Amino acid sequence: MSTDAPAPRSPERDALGGLDFDELLAARTAFYGKPAEEAAPEASQRSADPPRDGLLAQLLAAEYGSRPQGVRRQGGAFTPGDLTTAALRRACRLGIAMPPRPLLHRALGHPRQAGTALELWPGSVSRYGPRQARDVLRQHLVDRRRSHPEHITVLLELAMSAGLRPLTAEEAAAAAAASPLRQARHALWRYLHLLPGGSSHLPDTATARDDYERLLLSPPADLAGVRMRPGGLIIAQSMLLGSLDRPGHGQSGGLSVLLAGLGDRLASTSAAAGVVTIVTASHRDLAEDPCLVRERAPGHWIVRLPVDAPAVPLQQQMPAHRAGLTWWAVRLLRLLPRPVDVMHVRYADDASLGLAEAGRILGCRLVFTATPDPHRHLARRHADTASGSTRSAEHLRHDLHRVFIADRLVHRAHSVVGIPGRGGTSELLRFFPELSTHNDGRGPSALPEGVPAYVPARHEDELRRTLLETLFAGGDDLRTLAPGDRNLTLLLCVGRLHTMKQQHLLVDAWLNGGLWRTTTLVLVGGATDHPTEEERNMRRRLHETVRVSPSAARRLALLPALANKDVRRLEHAIAESEELNAWYVCPSLKEEFGLAVLEAMEAGLPVAATRRGGIPHYLRDGVNGVLLDTSTRRTLVRGLHHIAALAEPERRRMAYAGRRTVLERFSVAEMAEVLAQEYVGVCLRPL
Known part of the structure; x- marks a missing residue:
């Protein structure tokens, strides 16, 4: 048996969605207040099964349990940081507004904690006021006893997300010049771009160490050549993992092929004035082609967001690039002839959440394609993860992180759609109880999928x-x-x-x-x-x-x-x-x-x-x-x-x-037409 494959299950169990006790499903249905037998009748048949011991049980108890503070570290991989992450996620799901100071203290830990704190930050600023939030940020940025170079990116991301200005242009420029960390320096440069007159404090592009820095220090790109049809919607879709043009390389798979053909067809529909497919460009990509915007087909434009990495980052590495992706998306999409009306993201990861944040700043509607991944197999995959297994523990934490991100995308989205399955999208309701309010309890609509037509060559x-x-x-x-x-x-x-x-x-x-x-x-x-x-x-x-x-x-x-x-x-x-x-x-x-x-x-x-x-x-x-x-x-x-x-x-x-x-x-033509009407509908709904 392959060591990477899970234990075998019968086809009958797979057809029913699984009869085994699912710890994640039970924890989520209890947390959201929906009886397990109502959300997943088949799971309740085994509800008497005791949860397995191990890291999964500890992490779920900390994040979803009725007494999370009562969870005690039992040695091994379970850490105080796990309790902090779980507490932040609980507060976020419950809509609790934490005071800026303790929230900031918790944000300056693991990148997963920083990302969760960013989701809580708007509520904190709204509840306690922008002045208190700005002052707390400033204390950390200017007080050398508090300030750590590796925290600057998080602090400035919080500031920029709320439109706060904790540093003057002179202070930010001086901090950038003195910073030994490339990531902190880039965060300060992005911050300067957003300050009135801040661009004049940026170093000259001649000082750039590579193509990425040259683009970051340059004035905004000239998108005068981008043409959109009058009327209709400007539609943005994302493909941030892998390459749009090289399916089968690295992380690039079927989705890159689908979105390329779908974007071409969407651009030809009467509902669309133009389509923008957002991709990433690594150092290697920028060295091959520094152009950030190109037309793939009439009305279908590719916008490349630079990422500060040798190759396109893996999904697990995206937390470190979320702030940059948000900034670049806002910067480039604002240069289009017209504002983006709707943005469609399809992965539950930090890159998609970064684009969702960009969409909020730009004021466009967000559509999210939800899938029961990694939810469906998480409990079974990690059932035997021992607290002392460091590598397996990190895989488990990453999967739980993606579950949280999927929740946030569902929360942020103006429309949630699903991939059609054997039971439509009903399976999504098992893992996303909050979707039960959609379509009179039927869950998200299942939009059709399509295959781009194969066009034979001349020879x-x-x-x-x-x-x-x-x-x-x-x-x-x-x-x-x-x-x-x-x-x-x-x-x-x-x-x-x-x-x-x-x-x-x-x-x-x-x-x-x-x-x-x-x-x-x-x-x-x-x-x-x-x-x-x-x-x-x-x-x-x-x-x-x-x-x-x-x-x-x-x-x-x-x-x-x-x-x-x-x-x-x-x-x-x-x-x-x-x-x-x-x-x-x-x-x-x-x-x-x-x-x-x-x-x-x-x-x-x-x-x-x-x-x-x-x-x-x-x-x-x-x-x-x-x-x-x-x-x-x-x-x-x-x-x-x-x-x-x-x-x-x-x-x-x-x-x-x-x-x-x-x-x-x-x-794919039918898929494009149905999607276009979905986009029209979501843009007509009141905010």
């Missing part, structure tokens, strides 16, 4: 032949297959290299289940230039798995991530080849939607995909594809043997049904 047939010839050009280098193996069934898997995608489990099952004797396996994904640590680790695991069997290695091709048009061309080429029999395999632990699966179905490939997550709402087992149990190597081997043994007429029937499903139900 499509020649390009397809080249792709297949290159794929079957050898078999000796783990990048190609042997020409003589074209008669074997081909298994294709496309996606970013990540533990959640479980390519390691697929290769393990393929090798140890003996499938390499009758099939070839092609994996596409992952950067080869500047790979992330996750990509390096996954590629190393894949190589180590097949190293013991050179004969199997000849039938495995590990291809780097390809441009989306090349992936889809390869899928069409394989599906329409008279020589090849193939399956598309998605071995992920879960998929909220599975755009890559739908793209394979559209190409005409029969699909076998994970039954966990949102895929079963469009893939019916044995009808238009096969649902796999991907929880263990044993169950995956069983599923792979099943599809490999299916007769050719069955394979073709499922492929045809799958393609028809996509063409009939998943049009």
